Amino acid sequence: MRKRMRVLIGAVCVAGMSVAVMAGGRGGRTGKSDAVNFHLASSSPQAGFRQITTSDGHRVYVSPRATWTSLDVLSVDSTPGRSGETLSVRLSGSATSRLTDQVRRVSDTKVAIYSGNSMIALADVNQDGSLRVSGISADRSQQIRQVVESTPAIPAGPLVTVVPAGQVNGRYLVDVYLEGVEALRAYQFHLTAGGGDSGSLDLKDVTIDETRQDFAFHGSQTISANNALLGQLAAVRFDGPVPAVDAKYIGTYTFVPSRDAEGLFRVNVEPGEESVVVGARNNELPFNVGADARVFVGSSKSRRDDK
DSSP states (O other): OTTHHHHHHHHHHHHTTSOOOTTSOOOOOOBSBSOEEEEEEESSOOTTOEEEEOTTSOEEEEEEEEEEEGGGEEEEEEEOOTTOEEEEEEEOHHHHHHHHHHHHHSTTEEEEEEETTEEEEEEEEOTTSOEEEEEEOHHHHHHHHHHHTTOSOOOSSOEEEEEEEEEETTEEEEEEEEEOEEEEOEEEEEEEEEEOSBSOEEEEEEEOOTTSTTBTTTTSOEEEEEETTTTEEEEEETTOOEEEOSOEEEEEEEEEEOTTOBEEEEEEEOOSTTOEEEOTTSOBOOOEEOOOEEEEESOHHHHHHTO
């Protein structure tokens, strides 16, 4: 079902008397540096886990699917010691709950931290649900912190950014912008939300306000397809591409917190099959993803603690 909107984009491009390649080859795209993911791991064999040999020659067994992402990280701190630094990663409340549930199921529970396809650290799990990487050098600690906190500079090229746009009747709005595209014909994006000390931030609606002056296709004949169930929005311009060198509005996501939601939530575009930027020749363009949109839910105390 998630590919239906991509098929729509391709069909519209064909209707516009252009060659559609949307259903064919893949274009490259880049997230915030390399995507950071956290996988459940164990020092003993587990059903469905794959065996990995670490850089120091130890065997570890890692779940093939990521359980947490950088959206679930609240803080990363380092503490010096006699045998090297200890790096502590504090996860959101919801992520900690998922980890606690996993700890009960898997013996010798650890967490493998991945940047892209490479494991950069193997962390132990503290009793409070935080993660601990011990006995590493100060330089290595700094390297891991930079990757996990996703702080590297965004490279040049098309850039997608998500920005909190206020709260209306208990609903939290997040606007999406696109810039750095010399010729924009179509786009499709999928957003995800994570984090929080408890509860969840749930997607309620996906809209495109075509009346906005800063809308990428303002004043043009446009077909849009928004699907809150899939968490996607898409738009295609009939009359060929337009420049989007400066930041242009491309859509709004509306989130509703669950009744028990509290704390800092993070929202961002999910690079992958569900997100695409289309250029003048109906070719998919590589793009970069900016910083997470930070949404605070709950008391003022939660806001202070999560800053």
